[in-house]
Amino acid sequence: MGTSSLDNGSEIPGMIHGWLAEVARDLLRPGADEEIRACLARYAAGAECAEELERLGRRHPRRFRARIEEMLARVRGSASERLSRLAPSDVDTGSPTTPQAAEAVFAWAIRQAPAVRAGLADELRPYALELCQNVLPRALASNEAGPIKAALELVEAWGKALPLPDPRPWLRHPDPEVRARALRILLYAPLPWDPAPEVLAAFEDESAEVRAAACLAAARLRLEGAVPALVCLLRSGAPGQAQAAAGALAEMGPPGLKALGAELSAAWEPGAAAAALGALEQLKGSHYGYARL
Numbered sequence: 001m002g003t004s005s006l007d008n009g010s011e012i013p014g015m016i017h018g019w020l021a022e023v024a025r026d027l028l029r030p031g032a033d034e035e036i037r038a039c040l041a042r043y044a045a046g047a048e049c050a051e052e053l054e055r056l057g058r059r060h061p062r063r064f065r066a067r068i069e070e071m072l073a074r075v076r077g078s079a080s081e082r083l084s085r086l087a088p089s090d091v092d093t094g095s096p097t098t099p100q101a102a103e104a105v106f107a108w109a110i111r112q113a114p115a116v117r118a119g120l121a122d123e124l125r126p127y128a129l130e131l132c133q134n135v136l137p138r139a140l141a142s143n144e145a146g147p148i149k150a151a152l153e154l155v156e157a158w159g160k161a162l163p164l165p166d167p168r169p170w171l172r173h174p175d176p177e178v179r180a181r182a183l184r185i186l187l188y189a190p191l192p193w194d195p196a197p198e199v200l201a202a203f204e205d206e207s208a209e210v211r212a213a214a215c216l217a218a219a220r221l222r223l224e225g226a227v228p229a230l231v232c233l234l235r236s237g238a239p240g241q242a243q244a245a246a247g248a249l250a251e252m253g254p255p256g257l258k259a260l261g262a263e264l265s266a267a268w269e270p271g272a273a274a275a276a277l278g279a280l281e282q283l284k285g286s287h288y289g290y291a292r293l
Helices: 013-028 032-044 050-059 060-071 077-086 099-109 115-132 135-142 145-158 176-184 196-200 208-220 223-236 241-251 254-266 270-285
Strands: 003-007 012-014
Touching: 032 050, 032 060, 032 077, 050 060, 060 077, 060 115, 060 145, 099 115, 099 135, 135 145, 135 254, 145 176, 145 196, 176 196, 176 208, 196 208, 196 223, 208 241, 223 241, 223 254, 241 254, 241 270
Parallel strands: none
Antiparallel strands: 003 012
16 A cells, blocks of 8 residues: 655555545634534524535534534433434544554554644544554553653543553653643553552642643542542632632532532632532533532
């Protein structure tokens, strides 16, 4: 099979060169997501806009499919039924059709800008298990931080359990972005060891990004032992981190909700109280969270 290259000089199989170029062009079209969301919202509400939907599906096949899936995860009842009729799997995106092609796309994607990788994540998701056999472990074992960050970014975007290598080397990596990304994918990695000590240590990290990621990891793994650390971070009132801690406590279930309630009752730190209230309101506004309150 011949090879071709895009403008950064990366060699890729010629058969998918045109497809990648089309992906890049689609990702650079401004305003597409907003236009698609608006049209889908009208359709879900009962409006007849089949022609406009067809036009958007042809012009932005990848974004169109992703936005339908996004909305299906958020709506119920008749709106969900109408959106389901659009059958996003029927949209022809021209994505890679073999594991070998997916490996070539992955190898190219980890050297591109985050926006391009985000657009390719959906195309690569069906091949995630095959990618875990060769190219993904190689990227994660790189001596450079860049490929590791990009690979972890894709793993997080796929959002499913995978046979990943032991994540502890990334949790202790000298680059704080690698450490943060490793925390965010812990839920998807095999953990034959107790992750609590690693997550709790991350609350003491000098990087604010890592501390915020520790909040997410604690919530996703339901680490009740992290509640005191989350409360401490919430009380700091630090922008971004207080919100991350409050959101994590809200997702922790009864122990976290009890801690949030105590912070609201005390209300000694306005920033902490505001973050706690915001997290509770966001949880109440979600279909899943409302049932837990």
